[in-house]
Amino acid sequence: MRATVERSHLLKSLNHVHRVVERRNTIPILANVLLRADGSLTLKATDLDLEVTETVPAEIAQPGATTVPAHILYDIVRKLPDGSEVSLDTGDGAQLEVKAGRSRFVLQVLPEADFPELTAGDFPTRFTLAASALKTLIDRTQFAISTEETRYYLNGIYLHIVNVDGTPMLRAVATDGHRLAQAQLGAPDGIDGMAGVIVPRKTVGELQKLVEEPDAEVILEVSDTKIRATLDGVVLTSKLIDGTFPDYVRVIPQDNEKILKVDNDSFRHAVDRVSTVSSERGRAIKLALSDGRVELSVNNPDSGSANEEVAADYATDPLEIGFNSKYLLEVSDQIQSETAEFRFADPGSPTLIQDDDDANALYVLMPMRV
Known part of the structure; x- marks a missing residue:
């Protein structure tokens, strides 16, 4: 693999994907980000529950793929001067050479074949939301998500459809037993029939960081077990919490x-x-x-x-x-x-x-x- 990419594009993408990677990993490949050069440069990171993929423009001299430590690569690119052109070259495949100006780094790699895929499956529900609307739902409720692991079904935001005076609404609810937060907006087209789902706390946090541009639109796809969000070239796929959210209306x-x-x-x-x-x-x-x-x-x-x-x-x-x-x-x-x-x-x-x-x-x- 040999590719050249502008530092600002690479840094923005690494900023999105490296956050998914846990600092401590017992499985070495999960500490890495997958780099795939084929027409453009695709970056992917996962913790087996959450996966983020992003594609950035790049000059591809030789197609290929490899995986490198995510946090190290992010720190290298972050410290490079603005406006740098970053060269990524695997050479014989045992290492990745990162060059920019007079700086040169050689990183250890693991093979692409070891990198796990989060099987997405089918998403029967698909709808579009303004990024600002999704951000509002998250901002108004995220603080009330429980951090108590024993009640795992409270460790996320409950997204579901309700009828309010005959009008269908998309509602977000979070509670930790001491406080409850609820926010809602008019149900978007295509959401009919969506079952209530619990979006995990970590996924909620990553979504919140992705919806930076208020004028952008987010495509949300939901199945019984997963949720996928697509926004400006970033695809976030996450498992849902397998549990039953309590009857919050009673409180x-x-x-x-x-x-x-x-x-x-x-x-x-x-x-x-x-x-x-x-x-x-x-x-x-x-x-x-x-x-x-x-x-x-x-x-x-x-x-x-x-x-x-x-x-x-x-x-x-x-x-x-x-x-x-x-x-x-x-x-x-x-x-x-x-x-x-x-x-x-x-x-x-x-x-x-x-x-x-x-x-x-x-x-x-x-x-x-x-």
């Missing part, structure tokens, strides 16, 4: 009648300031609601106490309730309008949080004792 409160409306920016900054003295373990913060205001307070025997008052629209019975301050901040970060709306029932029941201007997103927080 979304319907009759919370104590309504607090507060300037989201002021509230977020107040939570951030007051939580400075909260304990790392619990991060507990108390909200005391009374007529026209909400008082935030933290009392930590190890470091001290703090309190701050924020003006609010609240005209119901006084209420004291505690939350994890980190969870409050993460929800506040997703509120796009000036006003956040909180709906409470009592100190021991879930609280519903909504964006005053966006009916397509909602958040649920479980309270904690303070």
Whole structure:
């Protein structure tokens, strides 16, 4: 294999594919990226659950393929000067020579034949989404994905179709048992009949990094076991989580009648300031609601106490309730309008949080004792 490729093209592609490769691998070939030169240069990386392929323009002097350590190649290309032309040459096939200007590197290779393929199979559901719409679904829900491996079915975003007042919607939901995030948009053409699927946390993170251009479009294909996303020459294929997502609708409160409306920016900054003295373990913060205001307070025997008052629209019975301050901040970060709306029932029941201007997103927080 002998190919020449512009450094910026190679770096952008390696940036996409090398992230899939785990830093520690018991299987040597999984630490490598596959390079295939045939008309253009194709790069592929996999961890056996997730595979990313990207094609970049290149001058191919001799077609061929090999695999080299992904993170080393990425670091080499990243450190080369802007505007470099990078030459890739396998010579007799035992090593890969990487040259740019006066720089020369020789890397150990493993044969292409050892590189595993993630068998895609058929994808009965195929639809197109604006990259900005997919990014919004991910941004609004990703923070609530569980990291607890024992409940593996919560380790991703649940994508499914729902009917809202007769209108089909594509809905994304994530929860870790302490908080829940839900976002939705009008169902795109071609999505009819799609079964609900759980997209793994790592795949969600890679998708989020790929949808950088808001004007681009993403082709999504879904089967019972896999999802594939195609965007600007990048193809991401991933296994889905084989599990049943819980009936999340049951935990979304319907009759919370104590309504607090507060300037989201002021509230977020107040939570951030007051939580400075909260304990790392619990991060507990108390909200005391009374007529026209909400008082935030933290009392930590190890470091001290703090309190701050924020003006609010609240005209119901006084209420004291505690939350994890980190969870409050993460929800506040997703509120796009000036006003956040909180709906409470009592100190021991879930609280519903909504964006005053966006009916397509909602958040649920479980309270904690303070």
